[in-house]
């Protein structure tokens with residue numbers, strides 16, 4: 001299960017209504033932060049998130065609206081005495097920002113900061129959860145989208161069947177739930193397949209904030225529970241969307257449909273969509289193709 005908090009939902013520059021696009025994903029005591037524009041660390045505080053739980057920061061690309069808050073956030077972690085290592089993932093060139101910040105503005109990271117520059121593939125694997133990335137189609141520089149996915153979980157344990165087979169409650173229950181065969185006191189062997197249902201797929205979500213509809217995004221979004229996707233423009237500005245490497249709300253909906261996503265969250269709105277009426281226009285445009293769609297707003301929370 002993932003707990004998603006939208007820290008920012010706007011494009012290009014912060015406004016009084018929206019910070020620039022950034023999303024925190026919590027899972028079992030770890031938080032993955034996706035993008036870190038100006039003000040992200042303040043949004044983090046407003047959302048009541050704990051810095052100690054931060055496990056990794058994944059940066060989609062080095063346009064300012066996705067990275068201008070990174071150095072400040074890393075500095076704050078150091079000032080608060082962080083010792084836990086931190087993983088920083090992003091496209092080629094991200095490491096330079098850290099290097100220059102250390103040389104120029106005195107960034108200090110007294111914790112181990114592991115920087116991974118990637119152009120695709122698995123970047124983090126931990127505790128039954130994988131973060132992977134793919135190159136997207138955005139203008140100007142390498143841009144990544146991310147997918148966070150839990151490993152398959154064992155099927156449900158059928159207590160009544162287990163008791164019926166003569167398995168006593170206690171450690172043997174646990175062994176069967178872990179997929180181990182057990183031997184009962186009378187010598188009978190019980191196989192986990194006798195008491196476990198079919199394996200259950202884990203939660204999955206994809207984050208593609210700045211992109212045209214493309215093959216990379218389609219791979220990341222394949223059958224996810226939640227697709228968070230670029231919706232910078234409405235369809236009447238599809239020329240601008242194409243020119244600037246962004247998507248329209250309708251294109252986001254088409255992507256969710258093509259990928260078999262369960263739920264779509266539109267994000268990264270141009271500041272021209274400030275009024276409720278204009279925002280609803282984006283929503284209706286997407287909903288004409290894909291029903292399970294919502295508009296992101298700052299500090300909203302979603303379970304996946």
Ligand SMILES: [Zn+2]
Nearest residue numbers: 011012065210
């Ligand atoms: Zn952007």
Ligand SMILES: [Zn+2]
Nearest residue numbers: 061063138210
């Ligand atoms: Zn961008």
